[in-house]
Amino acid sequence: MTDSTGETEYRVVADGVEKAFGDNRVLKGVSFTVQRGTATAIIGPSGSGKTTLLRTLNALDRADAGVIRVDDVEIDFATPTTKSEVRRFQSRSGFVFQGHNLFPHKTVLQNIIEGPVIVQKRPKEEAIADAVTLLDQVGLADKRDQYPYQLSGGQQQRVGIARALALKPKLVLFDEPTSALDPELVGEVLSVIKELAVEGWTMVIVTHEIQFARQVSNQVLFTDGGVILEQGPPDEVLGNPKEARTRQFLERVLNPL
Template identity: 80%
Template sequence: MTEDVTDYRVQAEGVEKAFGENKVLKGVSFSVARGTATTIIGPSGSGKTTLLRALAALDVPDAGVIRVGDQEIDFAKPVAKDKLRAYRAQSGFVFQGHNLFPHKTVLENITEGPVIVQKRPKAEAEADALALLEQVGLAAKRDQYPFELSGGQQQRVGIARALALKPKVVLFDEPTSALDPELVGEVLSVIRDLAVEGWTLVIVTHEIQFAKQVSDQVLFTDQGIILEQGPPAAVIGDPQEERTQQFLNRILNPL
């Protein structure tokens, strides 16, 4: 992959992924600059979540070169387990459905990765976790279990858990789609703050107004390709592709 003078936290070239006969990603290429927020929008089945999971190698791509942080992999070639492990450690993933350990407290959920995976001292991991809980407004919930929290609170714990790994990029898979409408705002507010603080974010979302407000870059995906990309004023405010126009009109002007 050709290096660029800009400090990119993510660079993807020609990423492909199929599930059986269904080719979900068809040669996707894009870059994410350090300290910026990129949102991925598009219709259901367009490949948004698969692209995000491919960046984290949760779904290992069939082909393409991806660099995340200081780790680069050519997925068309066999990948050693230790190389894949180092690559995955570059990103933190916030799942759509929280994915918290139900038998662990909020504090234990956040410190699990740093202590078990990264082998950091427990006291250091707990201090970082408490600071993150303060940041997401849940310091008082440290000893509670996931079932004692609202959906929005669980998602904020999920965000703190991803940040605790000190990743080079944080990946969000539709972080509000499983929430009741009244809880959406509290999660989007936390993500908005992270963008302001300079975290590098890639967010799959159906919240178009949020994407417009928080994004430095918007990718519109359709049928496994990036059909349109650029700043939100262009992609959302003045889309050039007919498919993008149709999608946004349906979302922003429902019957």
């Protein structure tokens, strides 16, 4: 399906995605879509397949079966694929990890331009100009020449976001971006992601921050046992869930005592 500009309405289409690690079936025929310019939050208990699902969207974990399309690149994971096909698929998205994953021996600026220059072969001057703009956007313009160890956890995560955006991806993937942070640092990272949502970046966010998911997302997927049990607008899934398991999960998360 395309819109009036001729662009594909859906940025992501996943159909029947399967993934197992040994005898453990982590994803059991997962299907969903993500519209261009929207944010999708994936919530669910530990071990429900949230992170694995996210990683299949960038082929960091290669699905065993199912079809995934990101922007204009589609892969049927039940059939053999070449390395170049996988690289093209991966180039459509940027990934923000739980633990920052910054190069400790490189400065903030060097971390951000690594992908554009080394992987995308873009001119270094262009990559630096983009990086400076992104650092200003995430509130770290004065940290460009510092090293990761000189930054707080929240600042490191904001660098990680800038690094992902520097690739100019069609899709930005966030794997529990605040889970490794002290509580007092969570807000600064969530505020950056909220700004990205307002700007119309297409995002899929695995998160345990339920109120954040309600505020930032256009769609919520609730996963459990390797399947999507419920999906829809946040007001429905989080405010008036249809499934008993969703209600049970939300009650435990929102009222832990």
